[in-house]
Amino acid sequence: xxxxxxxxxxxxxxxxxxxxxxxxxxxxxxxxxxxxxxxxxxxxxxxxxxxxxxxxxxxxxxxxxxxxxxxxxxxxxxxxxxxxxxxxxxxxxxxxxxxxxxxxxxxxxxxxxxxxxxxxxxxxxxxxxxxxxxxxxxxxxxxxxxxxxxxxxxxxxxxxxxxxxxxxxxxxxxxxxxxxxxxxxxxxxxxxxxxxxxxxxxxxxxxxxxxxxxxxxxxxxxxxxxxxxxxxxxxxxxxxxxxxxxxxxxxxxxxxxxxxxxxxxxxxxxxxxxxxxxxxxxxxxxxxxxxxxxxxxxxxxxxxxxxxxxxxxxxxxxxxxxxxxxxxxxxxxxxxxxxxxxxxxxxxxxxxxxxxxxxxxxxxxxxxxxxxxxxxxxxxxxxxxxxxxxxxx
Amino acid sequence: xxxxxxxxxxxxxxxxxxxxxxxxxxxxxxxxxxxxxxxxxxxxxxxxxxxxxxxxxxxxxxxxxxxxxxxxxxxxxxxxxxxxxxxxxxxxxxxxxxxxxxxxxxxxxxxxxxxxxxxxxxxxxxxxxxxxxxxxxxxxxxxxxxxxxxxxxxxxxxxxxxxxxxxxxxxxxxxxxxxxxxxxxxxxxxxxxxxxxxxxxxxxxxxxxxxxxxxxxxxxxxxxxxxxxxxxxxxxxxxxxxxxxxxxxxxxxxxxxxxxxxxxxxxxxxxxxxxxxxxxxxxxxxxxxxxxxxxxxxxxxxxxxxxxxxxxxxxxxxxxxxxxxxxxxxxxxxxx
Numbered sequence: 001x002x003x004x005x006x007x008x009x010x011x012x013x014x015x016x017x018x019x020x021x022x023x024x025x026x027x028x029x030x031x032x033x034x035x036x037x038x039x040x041x042x043x044x045x046x047x048x049x050x051x052x053x054x055x056x057x058x059x060x061x062x063x064x065x066x067x068x069x070x071x072x073x074x075x076x077x078x079x080x081x082x083x084x085x086x087x088x089x090x091x092x093x094x095x096x097x098x099x100x101x102x103x104x105x106x107x108x109x110x111x112x113x114x115x116x117x118x119x120x121x122x123x124x125x126x127x128x129x130x131x132x133x134x135x136x137x138x139x140x141x142x143x144x145x146x147x148x149x150x151x152x153x154x155x156x157x158x159x160x161x162x163x164x165x166x167x168x169x170x171x172x173x174x175x176x177x178x179x180x181x182x183x184x185x186x187x188x189x190x191x192x193x194x195x196x197x198x199x200x201x202x203x204x205x206x207x208x209x210x211x212x213x214x215x216x217x218x219x220x221x222x223x224x225x226x227x228x229x230x231x232x233x234x235x236x237x238x239x240x241x242x243x244x245x246x247x248x249x250x251x252x253x254x255x256x257x258x259x260x261x262x263x264x265x266x267x268x269x270x271x272x273x274x275x276x277x278x279x280x281x282x283x284x285x286x287x288x289x290x291x292x293x294x295x296x297x298x299x300x301x302x303x304x305x306x307x308x309x310x311x312x313x314x315x316x317x318x319x320x321x322x323x324x325x326x327x328x329x330x331x332x333x334x335x336x337x338x339x340x341x342x343x344x345x346x347x348x349x350x351x352x353x354x355x356x357x358x359x360x361x362x363x364x365x366x367x368x369x370x371x372x373x374x375x376x377x378x379x380x381x382x383x384x385x386x387x388x389x390x391x392x393x
Numbered sequence: 394x395x396x397x398x399x400x401x402x403x404x405x406x407x408x409x410x411x412x413x414x415x416x417x418x419x420x421x422x423x424x425x426x427x428x429x430x431x432x433x434x435x436x437x438x439x440x441x442x443x444x445x446x447x448x449x450x451x452x453x454x455x456x457x458x459x460x461x462x463x464x465x466x467x468x469x470x471x472x473x474x475x476x477x478x479x480x481x482x483x484x485x486x487x488x489x490x491x492x493x494x495x496x497x498x499x500x501x502x503x504x505x506x507x508x509x510x511x512x513x514x515x516x517x518x519x520x521x522x523x524x525x526x527x528x529x530x531x532x533x534x535x536x537x538x539x540x541x542x543x544x545x546x547x548x549x550x551x552x553x554x555x556x557x558x559x560x561x562x563x564x565x566x567x568x569x570x571x572x573x574x575x576x577x578x579x580x581x582x583x584x585x586x587x588x589x590x591x592x593x594x595x596x597x598x599x600x601x602x603x604x605x606x607x608x609x610x611x612x613x614x615x616x617x618x619x620x621x622x623x624x625x626x627x628x629x630x631x632x633x634x635x636x637x638x639x640x641x642x643x644x645x646x647x648x649x650x651x652x653x654x655x656x657x658x659x660x661x662x663x664x665x666x667x668x669x670x671x672x673x674x675x676x677x678x679x680x681x682x683x684x685x686x687x688x689x690x691x692x693x694x695x696x697x698x699x700x701x702x703x704x705x706x707x708x709x710x711x712x713x714x715x716x717x718x719x720x721x722x723x724x725x726x727x728x729x
Contacts, residue, residue: 139519155429195677195695197701203640205414208675208701211406215677233632237666241405242554244541 021063025306026087027051028098028108028120033274035100035124041299043069043125045284045362046097048305055309056345058110060110060314069135072099074159077107084112093181094319096120097305100125100298102173107138119321121309123301123327128177131370132251138325140148142308142365144274144375146174150181151188151296152272152393153222158189159247160270165248166218170225170233171198178224192196194218200231207290214243220269222248232261239265247271249380259385266382270390275378276364278391280282284341284362300341300362301373307344308332308359314351332367334358399684401553403541411672412665413561413630416568419640420623422618424577424646425659429613430592430655432473434506439620439645440518442481445622449534458534466561467484468629474622482617489514489613497609514639521635523660530633533560541556556703560630572661573623575615579657584611590656592606625644639707644671649709651715653722662723667708675701 009115027046028038031264052064059065070083080099087093096118099105105125113120114136121140122130130149133139157165165186169179175198183193195216195305199209213221221244231253238244239262249258249271260268272299285294286301293329294300307323311331316324336356339347348356361363436442453473488635492513494505500595513726539562542554556607578587584607591598591608599605624638648667652659678696686692699707715722 010575068467197700200702202634202636204627204634204637207410208407208672208704211410212677212695212697212701213677214406215680215697218679240538240542240558241556245543354619 009193015342020078022216023060023061023065023313024091024093025062025065025067025082025309026091026096026098027067027069027306028072028080028084028087028096029100029172029302030069030104031069033072033074033076035074036045038098038124038299041292041296042100042302043067044301045288045294045303046123047375048288048291049303049306049341050310052342052344053307053348055251057241058314058345058348059310060317060319065310068093069091072104072108074101074102074104075320076102080104080236081111083111088116093118094313095309095321095324097309098122100124106130106133109133109135110172113138117321119309119325119328121190121305123305124298125270127173127276128181131372133137135370137319137371140308140325140328140367140371142304142307142361142373145181146178147181148375149178149272149274150183150185152190152375152379153182153186153250154185154187154189155246155393156193156270156272156379157186157220157222164194164218165220166194166213166216166244167196167200167222167223167224168213169196170230170252171200174252175226177362179222180223181252182224187330192218199225199230199234200372201226203230203233206230206233207241210234210237210243213238215242218244220244220246220248222250222252224250226253226259227253227255227261232258235262235266254380254387256387258387259382262330267385270379270381270384272377272379272393273393274375276376277378278360278362278364279350280340280360280362280364287342294362303341303355304359304363304365306359307341308365309337309377311344311347311351311357311359314348329371331357331366332359332365395684396554398551401551402680402684404559405553405555407669407676409557409561411668413564414672415665415668417566417623417627417630417664418527418641418644418648419661420568420571420619420666421645422478422652422660422664423572424619424623425645426652426655426657427612427618427619427648429649429715430609431588432497432506432559434503434510434553435646435654436616437642438488438514438517439509439616440638440640440642441514441521441635442485442617442620443624443627444635445484445517445521445524445615446477446481447624447633447638448521448635449480450474451530451628451633453477454532457598464535466531466559468560470625470629471563472530478618478623481621482614484517485613486610486721489609511557518635518639527635530628533629535559538710547718548550558630560626564626564630567622567626571619573724575619575657578615588612597607604639608725616720641703642707643712644668644708647712651722653724656722656724659724661724667711670711671704671707674698674707675704 002316027043031039036230038178048068053059054064072080072088102125105122119138125141126145126146128145131145166251169175223231247269252272252275312324312327315327336358339359350357364376368374380387381390418725450473454470455478464472536559539559540557545555588608607729644667648663649660652663
């Protein structure tokens with residue numbers, strides 16, 4: 001017994017000390033479930049960053065990085081927690097890239113990451129609630145909070161001279177959070193939200209909802225919904241009855257199907273969707289070699305999440321979360337040499353020489369506040385029935 | 394001017410949508426009430442019969458369109474209606490043969506037949522989804538508007554626009570024609586009279602030589618025709634989605650019960666009553682009140698009695714109130 005205790009204490013002491021070794025990273029994404037069409041590309045992008053770091057031979061004295069995938073299911077918190085528990089306790093991963101959807105990410109954070117002291121970087125959880133979650137400094141995300149989209153939406157509307165707006169949202173966690181953020185963002189710019197009403201997705205008829213929105217009035221109608229669900233129904237009913245002629249369309253409404261679902265009446269309407277025009281995105285696309293698709297949502301963010309985690313380990317010269325997690329913010333932000341995708345070897349050289357880097361990556365990462373991406377948005381406007389980019393913010 | 398604006402806003406957001414919706418409900422409720430009157434059970438498969446019939450009509454519409462056939466300013470779906478009705482009636486007759494006839498022969502209690510109709514409902518909804526899928530389908534073509542909101546504003550100089558979609562007008566006109574034809578059939582033809590006789594008193598009707606199987610078959614055909622017409626009009630006016638027809642079941646039965654189950658006139662009145670209550674209760678009256686009330690007295694609140702999320706609860710409330718205080722409905726139907 002004494003020997004066992006001594007061995008445990010010794011291994012605890014030595015854990016986190018660098019030697020040419022194998023470092024395991026858990027990739028916890030919803031490989032089954034509602035976003036299964038996105039996660040293949042996300043995971044491959046994350047693993048591309050790990051391979052780049054391993055191949056450089058400069059990572060923590062020549063250590064290699066191995067990825068271990070696990071299924072978060074996107075919606076089943078219990079399944080995601082069990083998968084994360086397995087990654088942490090039996091596979092002994094040094095950190096988690098994930099989870100993906102906001103609900104399971106919160107569950108994994110509070111049930112697995114915080115109790116076990118494991119850092120996690122989510123590439124895609126956008127709920128504003130995660131900004132204030134209890135994380136002991138272990139949780140980061142390369143995706144922006146929806147609160148940021150609310151601020152951007154408020155700014156765009158104010159710049160276009162909109163004084164009042166009616167607001168309707170899809171009755172879901174996403175829609176509700178975004179609607180609150182937009183109301184806050186618009187009111188901060190001196191605007192007035194005349195009504196903030198939910199709509200249920202998947203109904204045939206939205207004339208009653210639009211009637212209520214029209215009665216409340218406003219210069220424009222903000223539709224914080226899904227383009228393939230009730231959002232388009234609301235738009236059609238509003239256009240048909242002449243209730244509103246201008247619309248503000250958040251990310252969930254921006255898609256090629258928008259102008260198919262609502263073939264007329266949208267000209268002049270505007271909105272914003274996550275996106276950037278940084279050179280990093282193009283570089284990442286060129287180096288993907290078709291293995292992953294950088295235009296797929298959250299794929300560049302996944303590459304960046306894995307890259308940031310590994311660079312932080314290199315900077316701390318430790319795979320212990322408590323050591324490297326505090327480095328993540330420094331590496332992502334100025335000052336320092338700007339690092340784009342494919343330049344991880346250069347980054348490791350600078351870090352090993354004691355220099356400072358500013359990781360930009362594929363999604364123009366800039367971490368703010370509690371360790372989340374500041375967010376880059378593409379402002380769009382519908383012209384001649386086509387979605388056109390106005391500018392990037 | 395303000396008063397005119399109030400009337401136009403009311404027409405645009407309450408009266409026109411509710412009237413079109415009411416006409417669709419009335420047709421569905423007629424189908425429910427006919428089956429209840431003659432066969433003496435509440436047909437839960439009604440919603441999915443509507444979905445099935447509309448799906449077949451859509452397939453017919455696509456076939457016609459692929460051959461370059463159109464109906465001018467009217468939707469092509471109207472041409473495909475007879476095809477949809479024929480297939481749906483055949484399915485209803487086959488279902489009667491396989492399922493309901495047995496329960497009629499053993500004189501099963503109505504509640505047993507109702508449960509059997511739930512089984513039929515599940516089978517039908519499965520078939521519908523196999524045939525056409527679960528996605529939203531828009532199959533309306535032809536002219537979209539009779540009155541267009543913006544041109545109305547320009548023409549009249551009013552602040553409020555008025556929109557009348559051609560599908561809304563079409564719904565009301567078709568419903569009126571179908572109801573007139575049905576009443577003529579029930580009151581003036583020999584077959585219609587035999588149906589009413591069978592509905593009033595089965596044993597007496599049998600004694601006077603009425604063939605029950607023929608009455609039942611005709612009832613199914615008429616009920617299917619009503620269901621397909623109502624379903625197609627609803628799909629044209631809004632959008633087709635199989636699940637939405639299942640949700641229509643509640644307001645349709647509320648309409649039939651309010652009017653008095655088994656009473657065709659009641660079904661029509663019930664349909665409009667439910668539609669106008671749903672829209673009226675969930676409408677925010679702020680705008681109309683703002684036009685009508687004297688300056689300074691215009692309200693700040695929305696004047697909305699119930700949020701639109703709770704639209705369906707209106708049907709529930711009506712159903713419960715009627716069953717508590719007037720179980721036979723407005724126009725004396727059969728007690729439930």
